[in-house]
């Protein structure tokens with residue numbers, strides 16, 4: 228009988244985060260100011276504390292995890308690695324399937340791995356307040372919890388459509404002491420401008436980021452925290468892949484394929500980068516990012532400099548983008564509806580070192596249901612994208628008879644997303660691939676910089 232749960236002791240919690248920049252074939256492209264010149268550290272220090280900026284530009288391979296952060300990590304880390312034996316049997320595949328379960332964190336996803344670190348470094352730097360945005364609510368809840376633990380006030384601009392549809396996520400953030408404001412709001416110039424032209428605007432992640440950044444720039448006591456995309460966020464998430472590597476060592480296994488869903492790239496980067504270190508050293512391993520057909524950033528976007536928000540307040544980053552004015556259809560994987568992607572993941576994809584695939588919404592819920600009915604855990608709709616790709620790879624192994632080892636991160640549970648499952652079960656969910664014309668028109672508005 229194979230071992231089902233591969234567990235690590237608390238003493239085996241990583242002591243350092245892994246910085247993939249040290250092993251990338253080329254250095255990351257620098258972020259640019261709106262005038263097309265490399266951004267000054269001074270400009271970044273208006274919204275981020277010094278230790279976070281250092282991590283953002285660091286080339287060091289290992290960065291120590293401060294003890295107060297490890298102490299909080301120990302509330303739920305190391306997280307378990309599971310062998311999905313029952314799913315393997317249901318599929319009749321010779322492949323061995325493994326998943327790392329990040330839903331055991333208090334907020335129910337991988338996001339507290341960086342929220343706790345960001346709150347800590349802000350407290351260290353004397354920050355009193357943090358602003359942020361949230362779409363589906365997972366990032367807002369993670370930062371609300373982390374802010375509370377380090378005595379920081381947290382204000383969350385929540386995309387209005389989610390604010391209306393997900394009152395329990397809002398209550399979670401308020402339970403952890405955060406203030407939650409539907410975006411677009413009348414609190415900021417960016418918000419007021421959107422409301423003037425469209426009083427019923429459902430909002431978007433891009434607009435909510437503009438509001439949170441505008442407030443952080445305007446106030447001395449306030450910094451901004453982002454839940455994905457940036458280098459330091461992916462760095463913090465590498466605890467996932469580092470633990471998984473140790474867990475595979477314990478059972479004398481090594482994955483052939485590593486799979487994670489990809490919105491802004493923090494779950495994918497956190498899972499895959501520690502294995503990229505082995506790939507850079509010559510090991511054969513496939514790294515596969517999975518995104519929705521309705522927000523196909525890596526698979527159909529353009530590799531170009533673009534802004535991280537709608538109003539153009541953030542630096543320009545070289546990344547795969549669908550254009551900052553791209554408004555994806557209202558699919559249920561809210562965490563995967565971002566127009567851009569991590570510059571690190573983008574660069575590795577551009578260089579052919581990371582693969583990407585886009586999957587349609589209904590097929591992801593079909594996969595999620597099969598997972599819940601075999602393995603028990605009900606996954607977040609975002610995670611269902613990874614599960615779809617894993618099942619497809621496992622079925623391909625069934626065709627060829629290859630006993631590949633496939634590993635994915637179960638980035639969060641779906642307990643707050645049952646209305647999405649309800650709609651799937653009622654046959655009301657639709658596939659919504661994005662039309663070429665819509666992508667082209669959003670891309671036509673990319674900022675003009677030489678790249």
Ligand SMILES: *Cc1c(COP(=O)(O)O)cnc(C)c1O
Nearest residue numbers: 455490491492493494562609639
């Ligand atoms: C936010 C979120 C994602 C997407 O994360 P990125 O790191 O931005 O790609 C995936 N799964 C869950 C459960 C999430 O909360």
